[in-house]
Amino acid sequence: MDKLLAQFLRKAKSNHRVINAIQIHQKGALVVDFNRFNDKERFHSFSASKSVTAIGVGIAIDEGLLTLDEKIADSFAEYIPANADGKVYDITVEHLLKMSCGLKEPLFFFSTPERYQIKDWIAHFFAAEFEHQPGTHFLYSNFNAYMLSCLIEKKCGVNLCAYLEDRLFSPLGIYSPDWFRCPMGHTTGANGLFLTIDEMASFGQLLINQGSYHGTQLVSQGFMAAATQNQYEEHGPEHGYGYQIWRSNDEQSYHVSGKYGQLIYVLEAEETVVSVQSLDEQDIESFLWDELILPLKAYVNSEN
Numbered sequence: 547m548d549k550l551l552a553q554f555l556r557k558a559k560s561n562h563r564v565i566n567a568i569q570i571h572q573k574g575a576l577v578v579d580f581n582r583f584n585d586k587e588r589f590h591s592f593s594a595s596k597s598v599t600a601i602g603v604g605i606a607i608d609e610g611l612l613t614l615d616e617k618i619a620d621s622f623a624e625y626i627p628a629n630a631d632g633k634v635y636d637i638t639v640e641h642l643l644k645m646s647c648g649l650k651e652p653l654f655f656f657s658t659p660e661r662y663q664i665k666d667w668i669a670h671f672f673a674a675e676f677e678h679q680p681g682t683h684f685l686y687s688n689f690n691a692y693m694l695s696c697l698i699e700k701k702c703g704v705n706l707c708a709y710l711e712d713r714l715f716s717p718l719g720i721y722s723p724d725w726f727r728c729p730m731g732h733t734t735g736a737n738g739l740f741l742t743i744d745e746m747a748s749f750g751q752l753l754i755n756q757g758s759y760h761g762t763q764l765v766s767q768g769f770m771a772a773a774t775q776n777q778y779e780e781h782g783p784e785h786g787y788g789y790q791i792w793r794s795n796d797e798q799s800y801h802v803s804g805k806y807g808q809l810i811y812v813l814e815a816e817e818t819v820v821s822v823q824s825l826d827e828q829d830i831e832s833f834l835w836d837e838l839i840l841p842l843k844a845y846v847n848s849e850n
Contacts, residue, residue: 547578550841550845551570554838558833558837565826567580567582567821567823568743568820569820571747571818571819571821572817572846576747587742588724588742589808590740591737593803594803594809595804596790597790597802598739598749599735599736599790600691600694600791601714601764601773602694603694604757604765604789606701611702613639614638614643615640616638617636617638618638618639618642621700622668622672622696625668625669626672627673631674636680637680640789642693643773644778644787644788645684645790646681646685647687648679649676649677649687652687655688656688666730668693668696671692683781684783690790692734695734696735699732705727705732707723707733717764718749718759718764720741720748723739725739737804743821743823746823749802750812753770753774753812754812754817754819769789774788774791776793794811794839799812806825807824809821809824809834816842816843816847
């Protein structure tokens, strides 16, 4: 394993790739722990935050706070303009989880100018144009996870970060969580969560153990099965998409993905979780898959 890691790091250096940290767990045991820094800093996980939000939705469903088929318009009636597209009344929790709310355009992302100029993001969402019937087409948008975050807050009276503190973060060893809020004070949900490589790896262990961590079931196995499986027969991403979780290139594994290479690969067949923190604008995801994940899968399978 050390040789495999060394080969990967040499390849990354020769290709001018910035890899900050890598952890590999096999059967729950830490077998690789590389860190470019002296300390394990919390870094922005970008869109890896979406997968944490999805697990938060699963917890809320387990507690009876939400249902997959409830329509979000019922909770946000005061935000819906008189001339709103009628399709907004059909958007359910599951549609948001699947990135299939029907938006024509994705609206703004973390670093686009509108994020700095628009104050009320909920009103912005409901005033948007919806092209497709909800549930029929995949469109990647931060607003799916953001609206789920706001819905949980609407139901329980505290923001998503606070809601998850005792239910998810503390059990995973993520104390005093750092998560951005929007201008109106809602947890952004789609991004803005800061994690160390250890904390990312803990979340990966929760995923591979079907919602259990150190023997405690934090989110139901039924929700986890749906969240990690492909939810699309057509009009979805090439390799599939679950609930804010991507199916991987081999169509057996799945992964959590954030901008610039914040990734958690769950290789169920190999009983392996790979957590990566990068800082690279190139196609880091393809590079990691080809140069780290595929060699790792081959190595593990040759050992078994």
